[in-house]
Amino acid sequence: MKNSFVELHARERALSLLDDGTSRELVGPLDNMISPHLEPQGIVPESDDGIVLMKGKISGKNVLIISIEGKFQGGGIGEVSGAKIVAALEKALEDNRNGQTIYPIIMLDTGGVRLQEANYGLLSISEIQNAVIALKKFVPVIGIVPGRVGSFGGMSITASILSYLISTNKARIGLNGPEVIEQEAGVREFDSSDKNLIWNTLGTNQRLATGLVDEVVEDSIDDIKKSVINEINTKKDAHRTEHVDFYLSLLDQLDLTKKLDIPTYDKLYKSVKETKHEVPAATEGTKEGTKSRGRLWFEKLTGIKNATSTVSTVLHAEKDGKEYIAIVPDADNAFPRVRNGEVGLQEGYAVASVVNKIVADDKDKTTKRPIIIVDDVPSQAYGYQEELIGIHAALGSSAAAYAKARQAGHPVISFIPGDAVSGGFLAHGLQSNRLIALDDDSITIQAMSKASAARITQRTIAELEEATKHVPAMAYDIDNYEKLGALYKLVKGIGSWEATDENVAKINEIIDEAIAGLNGDTTLHFRYETPIAVASGRKATLQVRKLVAEQW
Amino acid sequence: MEKLHFNFDTKDAISKPVHVGVVASGDLEVIFRPTDKQTEVNIVTGSDGFKEVWSNVLKRFFDRYPIQANIEINDFGSTPGVVNLRLTQALEELHDEK
Incomplete structure (x- = not known):
């Protein structure tokens, strides 16, 4: 040693x-x-x-x-x-x-x-x-x-x-630690006391065999x-976040009727027949989709009733020159861990595919199409097969796609009428230049559920709640989030479920204002340059940036 | 978490600031800074109720090495032996010409 x-x-x-x-x-x-x-x-x-x-x-x-x-x-x-x-x-x-x-x-x-x-x-x-x-x-x-x-x-x-x-x-x-998966999805999903299973699944030798x-x-x-x-x-x-077609093909060929084990996955990984995948724009359907704040606003903003898509949880459509993208719940989804709107394997790769196509389509245009992320993601998917296949790379693929789009000059704006939690928010939301949120009590914006966060930091939920009172970054609500200074706008007076024509018009106006105000900004610097960020929300961040610049 | 503060009347000036250790479980970090004021030790410790033990460990250290310094300690449950080890390590760094 x-x-x-x-x-x-x-x-x-x-x-x-x-x-x-x-x-x-x-x-x-x-x-x-x-x-x-x-x-x-x-x-x-x-x-x-x-x-x-x-x-x-x-x-x-x-x-x-x-x-x-x-x-x-x-x-x-x-x-x-x-x-x-x-x-x-x-x-x-x-x-x-x-x-x-x-x-x-x-x-x-x-x-x-x-x-x-x-x-x-x-x-x-x-x-x-x-x-x-x-x-x-x-x-x-x-x-x-x-x-x-x-x-x-x-x-x-x-x-x-x-x-x-x-x-x-x-x-x-891995994305989610075994203890968190056990907390969120139960011991049958992933037994966090089974050390061999953990190492065989998440250990680097297995990761090497499957390209992670x-x-x-x-x-x-x-x-x-x-x-x-x-x-x-x-x-x-x-080029790990560019294997979108490979993974979408792999997911098509995955047998979801059985619990995935390591030998089966290794075999599948080696035998995937990669085909080109494209997620067409959402179209009007005959059946109502699973209700959510994200779906409601997506449908109202795009004017598509009962929006349906070939990937049922990923909706996108162009309206008035802007491309809207939403991840929505689907109560009947074949992947059980995304039925409440969580961002899973398919969601990460499908969003990446959509965004990559937008960037490719606009490659030679001087004005790049704005991308509007409709955010209502309760978290990433917590599941065993998600970890074995490597859900972190799925989320990395969509985060990378959004970042590349923004860096290429596409305005990327997040509109948050619902939850914005953890890996889901990193994959679908946090790469935007501007964040716009509704001032609604129902919105959760955080890194982990209270139960899991308490378990991991070895505190009781009561202790955790006490801590959130002193540290706004620990809180779960949008009003405390505003104190960090990251929001472009916290929209008062419109509830998460109040997508009336008048409110939709108002949100559209705010989105257009945000786009117009970018003036070619392709960075994420806005978040620590707002008056709230400068005065209190990102004071330490700004101090660090100053010191690093001085000592560089 | 508990914050502790001690003063000592030690007079051997130190030449430069030094840092050793990591705030890992059962471990601590120690920073010595030169000062022309009274020797001061400020401790942030994760283990409450050990003021007397800290006082003894520090007294023994300064009896042996009467350095004049401003000392900061961030401690995550280290034993007196580990504390003494890190203090001595910091002292060694002071004499290290590298």
Whole structure:
């Protein structure tokens, strides 16, 4: 174990890869940039908030290493930690744009969103994904998943977006941890005490066999460094979020009458016949679809009654030059875990397919079609087969598609008349330039249900609710969300179910205003530049960005 | 979580700030900063009710190494032995010329 990489802490890991004497840490422990949100909840903070940013050289090439400390709060991403990663990636992007090549390397040892700063975590993770996609036009963005924590939650969606993933056999990768699936879907869906099942399903050897990591190397500093140098030199890219037709074909060929097991899936994965998939625009149907706020507003905004689609949960249609996309529930869906409108495998890939086609169609047009996301997603799908197949890559595919569309110049606007939760929101909503929400008590906007969040952070639901009173980012309602400053507009006086002609016209007007106000903005910066964000909501974020820029 | 504060009248100036450790389970991070004021130790600990133990561990450390510093500790349930180890490690970093 003398040269074990996994046994090292985040800072030592970064140093171990860099050429001697070339390292320089940015916003390190002595800069005192700690999370302002942990102490009010009675949690001990860390001086670097669990993120080590280090510039230096590997084999003579300029690199930026972002190393997540898995031992501090499970490597969870909060406001400060998230802003450190985003700010550093954006500086690296700027350098690459200016012809100064710098290779970003991200070491993932993370449970995803830090639940104690839930909504900050989600915002930051979407911003990380956005920066990664922009960077990939210039350089490969290499990911290392050494273990022990592995890569979970929103950061596994990020992992799927990275150019190339190197791991050891001491890591696991998945969207939802087994405990959360057990909490949400029951022990028969996924038994979180069955360690063999967990490792066989989420462990990196299985992930390697089914295209979800690219390399499993020995746990030694030398082996990892050798791989990193090789992947940088050969500009490796797995294009993991571009296999949309492959996965939609795979899902067509999946036998949903039986519970999926590993040998059956491995066989299916190897024998998929890939065919071109296209999700045509929604058409008027004869039968009412499963009721939801998302469906109601989609139908009213597009004027399509009883909208139906070949993928029953993914509706899209053009109206007045704008493309509306909604993920809706379907009580009879063949995939049981998406019947309440959750974002599952098919939803992620189908949305990616729709958005990719819009971008391709408008490729040579000077004015790009606006994309309006109608948001009512209660969460991502919690299920065993979802994890085995790799739901994080499905969600990564739609997040990547939206980010690419925006970066190509498509205005991407989210309209939120319903829930906007967790991985569902990352896949379908958080890549938009502007967020518009209805001021309605029924809307939940969060990273995890109360029951699961309480279980994972080892608190009672009462304790969790107490914490939400002090930390707006922990709250579940839209009024507290507004305090973060991320919203373009919180629309008062229109309820989630009140899609009258007059209200629809008003929402359309607000969407048009938002589009007109973009003035070519293709970034996500708006979120921390609003008056609320500057005054209170993203103060720590802005401070981090300033420090990173100064020290870069 | 509990916040603790201690002062010591130690006078050996330190030359540079140092940081060691991680706020992992059973572990802690320690930051020493040079100061010309009285030596101050500010602790944030996840384990409540150990003020006297902290006082003893720190007293023993400063008796042996009377450094004048502003010290910050973020602790996630480490034992006195681990605390002493990290403090000594930070001291070693001070003398490390690298």
